[in-house]
Amino acid sequence: xxxxxxxxxxMQNWIESDKPNEYAFAIRTLAEDRLIGDIELDGINWSNGxxxxxxxxGDREFWGKGYGTDAMRVILRFxxxxxxxxxxxxxxxxxxxxxxxxxxxxxxxxxxxVRQALNRNGRRWDDIHMxxxxxxxxxxx
Numbered sequence: 415x416x417x418x419x420x421x422x423x424x425m426q427n428w429i430e431s432d433k434p435n436e437y438a439f440a441i442r443t444l445a446e447d448r449l450i451g452d453i454e455l456d457g458i459n460w461s462n463g464x465x466x467x468x469x470x471x472g473d474r475e476f477w478g479k480g481y482g483t484d485a486m487r488v489i490l491r492f493x494x495x496x497x498x499x500x501x502x503x504x505x506x507x508x509x510x511x512x513x514x515x516x517x518x519x520x521x522x523x524x525x526x527x528v529r530q531a532l533n534r535n536g537r538r539w540d541d542i543h544m545x546x547x548x549x550x551x552x553x554x555x
Contacts, residue, residue: 441485450476453485455493463500465493478512486520494548501547507532508540521554522546
């Protein structure tokens with residue numbers, strides 16, 4: 415995933431790496447073409463048409479401005495229309511309600527949770543599993 419500590423060259427190499435079960439893309443602002451994060455489809459199971467999606471927006475100044483939701487909508491279109499996948503899954507921790515809302519806006523549904531899976535700053539948090547099926551995406555797109 416994207417890290418503020420990665421250089422532009424490291425990001426470029428990672429995104430351009432040739433992995434048959436992974437597609438990674440940079441997230442850039444339209445106005446300034448500034449690199450702000452990444453999004454990837456990973457663990458693609460071609461037989462079943464399933465994969466995982468991961469996203470990271472590094473700099474907090476770009477959080478809550480719709481970049482993540484927009485990037486998620488674009489990659490879902492790629493997953494379902496270009497790769498012909500059936501399902502996309504993700505995991506998100508309960509302490510991140512902004513991300514959960516963004517995923518729900520993109521069409522993801524909460525499918526389950528692993529209760530108290532993470533101990534962070536002395537508090538236990540659930541790991542929430544979310545997914546979207548192609549027919550749900552097509553209906554809502």
